[in-house]
Amino acid sequence: MQFQVPQFIEIEDRIIGPFTFKQFLYLAGSAGLAYIAWRFLPLFIAAPLMLGIGSLGAAFAFMDFNGRPFILAVEHGFFYLLHPKLYLWDAERKTREKKALSKEKTAHSISVPKLSDSKLHELAWSLDIKKKMSEEDARGSIPGTSSPIV
Numbered sequence: 001m002q003f004q005v006p007q008f009i010e011i012e013d014r015i016i017g018p019f020t021f022k023q024f025l026y027l028a029g030s031a032g033l034a035y036i037a038w039r040f041l042p043l044f045i046a047a048p049l050m051l052g053i054g055s056l057g058a059a060f061a062f063m064d065f066n067g068r069p070f071i072l073a074v075e076h077g078f079f080y081l082l083h084p085k086l087y088l089w090d091a092e093r094k095t096r097e098k099k100a101l102s103k104e105k106t107a108h109s110i111s112v113p114k115l116s117d118s119k120l121h122e123l124a125w126s127l128d129i130k131k132k133m134s135e136e137d138a139r140g141s142i143p144g145t146s147s148p149i150v
Helices: 020-041 041-062 070-083 090-107 119-139
Strands: none
Touching: 020 041, 041 070
16 A cells, blocks of 8 residues: 655645735735735825734744744844843953863863874873872872872
């Protein structure tokens, strides 16, 4: 038994003439609002309002902004305006973090000279050094000295 695999699932179906259902709703809604404005407002007020409503409806129906529907751009713009924004910059904290990070890097970085061309021998030697370093750290002494840290 064979089944047909659906193709072009990202493309919306044209339901009402050459328009998708969403496009039809945007256009019909904007036409309805423009008609209400024309019926209940004087013409000098209604004409610019009708032009704005019609162009917004057409933009919602047909325009893409960065490859996404225009309605999403408007929605994201409203969320940006409505949600609180708090921008803090603490220069002292950043410099403290950088100093602590640089101290940590210098404390843990040990330059290990290359002894031979054998990687296995080199790995064994570096593991021995790390083991010795961790033992000295556990005893509380500074590597290369015999006195404990005070």
